[in-house]
Amino acid sequence: xxxxKISILGTGFIGLCxxxxxAQKDIGVLASTHNEKxxxxxxxxxxxxxxxxxxxxxxxxxxxxxxxxQCTLNQEKAVLETDISMITQGTPMRDDKSIKLDYIESTxxxxxxxLKKKDSYHLVVVRSTVVPGTTRDLVGRIITEISGKEPxxxxxxxxxxxxxxxxxxxxxxxxxxxxxxxxxxxxxxDILEEFYQYFYGDHLENCPILRMxxxxxxxxxxxxxxxLATKISYANxxxxxAELVPNxxxxxxxxxxxxxxxxxxxxxxxxxxxxxxxxxKDVNAIKAWAETKGYxxxxxxxxxxxxxxxxxxxxxxxxxxxxxxxxxxxxxxGLAFKPGTDDMRQAPSIRIVNELxxxxxxxxxxxxxxxxxxxxxVFGNQINYADSVEExxxxxxxxxxVTDWEDFKTITPETFKENLNNPNLVDGRRIFPFDEFSAKLxxxxxxxxxx
Ligand SMILES: NC(=O)c1ccc[n+]([C@@H]2O[C@H](COP(=O)([O-])OP(=O)(O)OC[C@H]3O[C@@H](n4cnc5c(N)ncnc54)[C@H](O)[C@@H]3O)[C@@H](O)[C@H]2O)c1
Numbered sequence: 001x002x003x004x005k006i007s008i009l010g011t012g013f014i015g016l017c018x019x020x021x022x023a024q025k026d027i028g029v030l031a032s033t034h035n036e037k038x039x040x041x042x043x044x045x046x047x048x049x050x051x052x053x054x055x056x057x058x059x060x061x062x063x064x065x066x067x068x069x070q071c072t073l074n075q076e077k078a079v080l081e082t083d084i085s086m087i088t089q090g091t092p093m094r095d096d097k098s099i100k101l102d103y104i105e106s107t108x109x110x111x112x113x114x115l116k117k118k119d120s121y122h123l124v125v126v127r128s129t130v131v132p133g134t135t136r137d138l139v140g141r142i143i144t145e146i147s148g149k150e151p152x153x154x155x156x157x158x159x160x161x162x163x164x165x166x167x168x169x170x171x172x173x174x175x176x177x178x179x180x181x182x183x184x185x186x187x188x189x190d191i192l193e194e195f196y197q198y199f200y201g202d203h204l205e206n207c208p209i210l211r212m213x214x215x216x217x218x219x220x221x222x223x224x225x226x227x228l229a230t231k232i233s234y235a236n237x238x239x240x241x242a243e244l245v246p247n248x249x250x251x252x253x254x255x256x257x258x259x260x261x262x263x264x265x266x267x268x269x270x271x272x273x274x275x276x277x278x279x280x281k282d283v284n285a286i287k288a289w290a291e292t293k294g295y296x297x298x299x300x301x302x303x304x305x306x307x308x309x310x311x312x313x314x315x316x317x318x319x320x321x322x323x324x325x326x327x328x329x330x331x332x333x334g335l336a337f338k339p340g341t342d343d344m345r346q347a348p349s350i351r352i353v354n355e356l357x358x359x360x361x362x363x364x365x366x367x368x369x370x371x372x373x374x375x376x377x378v379f380g381n382q383i384n385y386a387d388s389v390e391e392x393x394x395x396x397x398x399x400x401x402v403t404d405w406e407d408f409k410t411i412t413p414e415t416f417k418e419n420l421n422n423p424n425l426v427d428g429r430r431i432f433p434f435d436e437f438s439a440k441l442x443x444x445x446x447x448x449x450x451x
Contacts, residue, residue: 002028004195007078007085009107011038011071013051014127014162015088017169020057023069025199031071032078042071053170075107079114084123084195087139091128093281098288099131101138108139112146115155123156123191129282131289132215135159140184156188159214161221166277167340179209182217222286226300229279231267233306239270239447240313250447251430270447272348272402272428273310275337280346311351314428315359317444318398321424327362329421331396333389334403336371344374349402353383367392369405393419404429413440
């Protein structure tokens with residue numbers, strides 16, 4: 001018998017990383033998915049996607065006791081056999097850039113069906129990023145209508161936003177800097193807080209638990225991601241200021257800014273802009289949500305506008321080096337939205353490729369140490385794919401550094417010179433030493449121009 005039995009409804013990054021970490025601490029977890037292959041893999045202790053440390057924990061748990069982490073295709077069963085259900089479904093961006101809540105809605109329906117048959121109290125926790133009002137007015141309402149049960153009496157409702165970053169999911173799950181609990185009522189929040197006291201034990205000493213209402217908790221998550229995105233666009237705006245004055249370097253400027261005790265240096269790196277599965281989607285989602293309420297979010301409009309323009313700016317820099325991009329062969333070093341992942345969702349490379357194509361380049365050749373296959377799904381034959389830096393550079397008229405992979409930091413000016421048709425390089429992430437590269441190549445970098 002376990003002290004807790006939890007169902008995790010949705011087995012993406014958030015769901016599976018939580019599931020594995022809970023199971024490692026002897027909490028019984030029943031995850032659910034609609035994907036048969038994925039369920040089989042999870043039941044065999046195999047991670048269905050790459051995330052540092054995840055497979056190790058899943059294997060360890062599976063060897064210790066396979067029952068600790070099980071996955072089912074039957075969501076209703078997962079709810080019926082547990083006391084707490086966490087909703088960790090995806091909340092992607094629609095074509096009109098608003099949030100798509102379909103997977104949250106269908107999960108709420110299944111929870112409602114299950115609770116109709118359940119006599120004991122059940123706690124439902126929304127962990128996905130959802131716009132304010134979703135937990136109460138969509139999830140809570142649907143469960144109430146379908147189950148006939150009363151929130152606060154027969155079932156509890158919480159919203160606990162997730163702050164982990166892909167690539168550090170396990171580390172962030174085990175060592176959160178705070179836990180935010182949005183609660184329908186005190187009982188719901190008490191149960192969730194007790195659960196985390198049990199899960200984290202002594203680790204919670206340096207981790208505040210903040211309790212608030214459901215809508216505030218929903219908004220905390222957007223507040224967080226929007227501020228991080230704003231810092232990036234702010235750094236990019238200052239990169240553009242720096243380029244108005246010879247030999248001003250945005251890297252030094254942001255270092256000076258970031259040392260202020262009221263700020264910190266993180267997310268002040270100027271570059272080709274943000275991408276990935278969260279920032280673009282979340283900034284757009286909360287903006288679209290505010291607009292439905294009659295509010296025009298000017299700051300977030302600017303954040304997104306600056307971000308889109310960075311891709312055009314980097315192509316402008318390349319054009320300045322080669323005079324006219326028409327018919328030229330251009331190399332992109334890095335395609336994934338950040339290093340350490342093959343994730344291509346909303347990657348800046350997509351905006352850069354679109355802009356290069358608008359300017360009629362002859363050929364785009366891309367190289368990424370991890371994202372070749374995922375990039376192929378996005379670009380198809382719009383670009384060609386190289387298997388090495390050298391192959392990507394061979395015979396090109398200009399290279400643009402797009403993703404700051406560690407491996408790229410050691411490429412020498414000589415390698416660019418030996419392989420490129422013309423030694424033109426744009427550093428879109430400020431990873432190369434400016435003086436050395438400017439002396440040896442036709443070199444342009446975000447946030448600094450030469451005298
Ligand atoms: N990934 C992150 O770094 C991160 C960080 C913090 C918060 N979040 C939020 O957590 C939630 C889950 O994120 P994730 O990255 O784990 O999500 P994900 O995209 O990996 O999807 C999670 C699950 O949603 C369901 N789903 C997704 N697409 C579906 C489809 N087309 N049809 C049916 N089901 C589908 C599946 O069960 C899937 O396993 C989102 O709201 C996200 O914004 C994500």
